[in-house]
């Protein structure tokens with residue numbers, strides 16, 4: 063029987079419900095109310111027609127995960143708890159082997175791109191549903207699909223992942239270029255304003271300032287950080303850390319405001335010296 067030709071007519075539904083209600087086996091193992099809902103929705107699906115429309119995808123096939131011990135109505139094999147079964151048109155619950163679906167592989171829900179692609183490639187697929195006692199309804203667990211289709215989809219998704227990674231890399235490179243340009247501008251302006259700054263320090267200060275704005279604020283803030291006031295603050299902060307015992311004071315637990323106050327004269331003197339362009343900096347005074 064072609065899977066897209068399974069009839070779910072209203073008469074069949076009636077028979078099946080009768081079957082479910084009359085016979086304790088196998089329906090007692092399943093939630094009858096749940097089955098009923100599924101059957102009704104299936105019937106409304108094919109309303110009037112005894113067969114699925116030919117343009118209807120095969121994904122409309124449903125496989126149920128039983129919530130109790132089950133036995134296949136076709137081969138009579140004990141399927142154990144949580145068996146995967148298929149409902150036949152005559153109301154029988156049969157195992158996937160008997161339903162000719164056991165060559166399919168299970169793809170759990172969760173990866174939308176992979177699911178969409180797999181479904182596209184899989185000529186035959188079935189929705190896997192499980193009865194949720196808590197929610198009193200069937201919930202989709204995933205799809206049964208052709209192995210080949212899943213592999214194909216996985217390859218496509220992997221290729222995508224590469225593209226996405228490449229795009230991220232390009233963005234990072236672009237960002238690095240922008241940052242590099244910013245650092246150069248900042249450093250060269252610092253050199254202009256503070257000609258006495260020891261060689262290489264302007265680079266250090268510029269890189270620190272760049273790290274500060276990087277990733278946090280927009281380019282406007284970066285541009286703002288290039289004005290002379292902002293630049294002076296950045297140079298001052300550097301001087302405190304590199305040319306005064308400021309860090310040592312902090313390490314010793316001196317409160318930040320007080321530490322700044324204690325080194326302020328020394329820091330101001332260094333700043334003035336750098337501004338004047340009085341040659342190389344005085345030796346570090348960070349020694350206590």
Ligand SMILES: [Zn+2]
Nearest residue numbers: 134137157160
């Ligand atoms: Zn069977």
